[in-house]
Amino acid sequence: MHLADPADPFSAVTHAAPYDYYRRLADGPPLRFDAALDCWLATGAAGVQAVLEHPACRVRPPGLGVPQNLAGTPCGAIFAELVRMNDGERHAVPKQVLARALAQVDLARLQRQVAHLAGDRVPASAAQLNEAIFQLPLFVMAHLLGFAPAQWPALAAWTRDFVACLSPLSNGEQLAGAQEAADSLLQGLGHLLREGNARPGSLLASIATETDAMGSGLLANLVGLLSQTCDATAGLLGNAIVALHAQPELLAQLRASPERWPAMLREVSRHDPSIHNTRRYTVDVVECDGVRVPAGQMIVVVLASAGHAESGFGHGRHVCPGQSIAHAIAAACLQAWADRLEDLPLTWSYLPSLNARIPVFSMGEIA
Ligand code: HEM
Structure with a gap:
């Protein structure tokens, strides 16, 4: 069956097979104006790199550090401080602190811990799998921060509620839930920090030694x-x-050579x-490949059309500092779940989103 192409890069995110469309975008000009979306698109490795490296391309519109619907709220207070949402000094110093702390995580030890956690929580149905792909990584991050296991489920639930404030698709009820969750997260982290007994070796312990560098953004980050x-x-x-x-043959190969998991995840x-x-x-005129983008424009950077690591x-400047941790978590979970996953007859669609491709699984027919 031939699937219709996605209409634009936003609908491509949750499209069943968007990669021919992304390849065609990459074959076109690296920067182009999309009249239907009323914004610019940066595509292909050249366009994506040029915009992400350009000093005049910022993560927020000038004068609007926080989206209007979050201004003056707990979510807005967090948003305003995130390294992800700031440029210049407010970004550079705290980013270094976070990157240093994340780089200190012992990945081999982490993988052993995740294998243990994931082995105790092998999903036995599509519904459990949908829950587990969110929960396990958040449990691991809560553990790395220094929270005790009894606190992990609440932290994971608050985090999932909080991220709703970052999506333009969220409704009023989800936004209200995000505000409550933001308060709870700030309180939970503040409490752990004030107790002064951040677990030695935890991320919190290593970041807390640099509270000055983190400034007012410590808890938010x-x-x-x-x-x-x-x-x-x-x-x-x-x-x-x-x-x-x-690709059912993949699992057999990975069982025979577990050292191939990192390469599989990179793929x-x-x-x-x-x-x-x-x-x-x-914030200024941006020129790329003979195309001139005036100041004050929005550019959608189509990472998935870059076809390599940037994808x-x-x-x-804003490259993800969590890549190795994310891969270590995923490798350990998948190894712990592989046998069970093979027996689950899964089908999937994608959660509604304009930028994140996250499958939601259902039980299909056994072939
Ligand atoms: C598969 C998992 C992940 C993917 C695909 C991913 C992807 C990304 C991307 C694309 C960005 C850059 C956004 C931009 O330039 O606009 C980013 C930034 C960031 N990521 Fe990740 N990420 C992942 C996991 C993680 C994890 C596990 C952590 C925490 C340990 C993390 C922490 C961050 C932070 C703090 C930033 C902001 C960096 C900055 O603005 O300087 N990420 N991530």
Whole structure:
């Protein structure tokens, strides 16, 4: 059956087979104006890299650090501080602190811990799998931050409620839930920090030694570590499960050579990534390949059309510092779940989103 092409990069995110469309976008000009969307598109490796590296392409529109619907709210207070949502000094110093702390995580040890956690939570149905791809990565991040296991389920639930404030598709009820969750997350992290007994070796302990560098954004960026983990890592896990179903021979190969898991996940991040696009706003004229974008414009950066590493984790100043951790979590979960996943007759569609590709599984017919 021939599927109609996606209408634009936003509908491509949840389209069943969007990659021919992305390849065609990549074959076109690296920067173009899309009249229907009334914004610019940066496509292909050249367009994506040029915009993500350009000093005049910022993560927020000038003068609008926080979206209007979040201004003056707990979600807005977090949003305003996130390294992901700031440029310049407000970004550079805290980003270094976070990146340093994340780089100190012992990945081999982490993988052993995740294998244990995931082995105790093997999903036995599509519904449990849909829950687990979100929950496990958040449990792991809560553990890395230094929270005790009894606190993980609440933190995971608050994080999932909080991320609703970052999606333009959320309704009033979800936005209200996000505000309550933002308060709870700030309180939970504040409490752990004030207790002064951050577990030695935890992310919180290493970031807390640099409170000055983090400035007022410390708690918000700790919330950010949870929220940045949430959808993106669920998508990586889900898309890897889709790949295992689409290519049944893969699982046998991975069983025979488990050292191939990292390469398998790199392929998934590249060919079926979980984050398909991001946005930038021009504060000055931007020129690329003879195309001139005036100041004050929005550019949708179509990461999924880049066809290499940028497809998954970004590039340039805001490149993701969590890539190795996300891959370590996913590799350990999938190894722990592989035998069970083989027996689950899964079908899938995608959760509604304008930028994250996250499968939602149902039980299909046994072939
Ligand atoms: C498969 C999982 C993940 C994917 C696909 C992913 C993807 C991305 C992308 C595309 C960006 C750049 C956004 C932009 O430039 O506009 C980003 C930024 C970021 N990610 Fe990830 N991410 C993942 C997991 C994680 C995890 C597990 C963490 C935390 C440990 C994390 C923390 C961050 C942070 C803090 C930023 C902001 C960096 C900055 O603005 O300087 N990510 N991520």
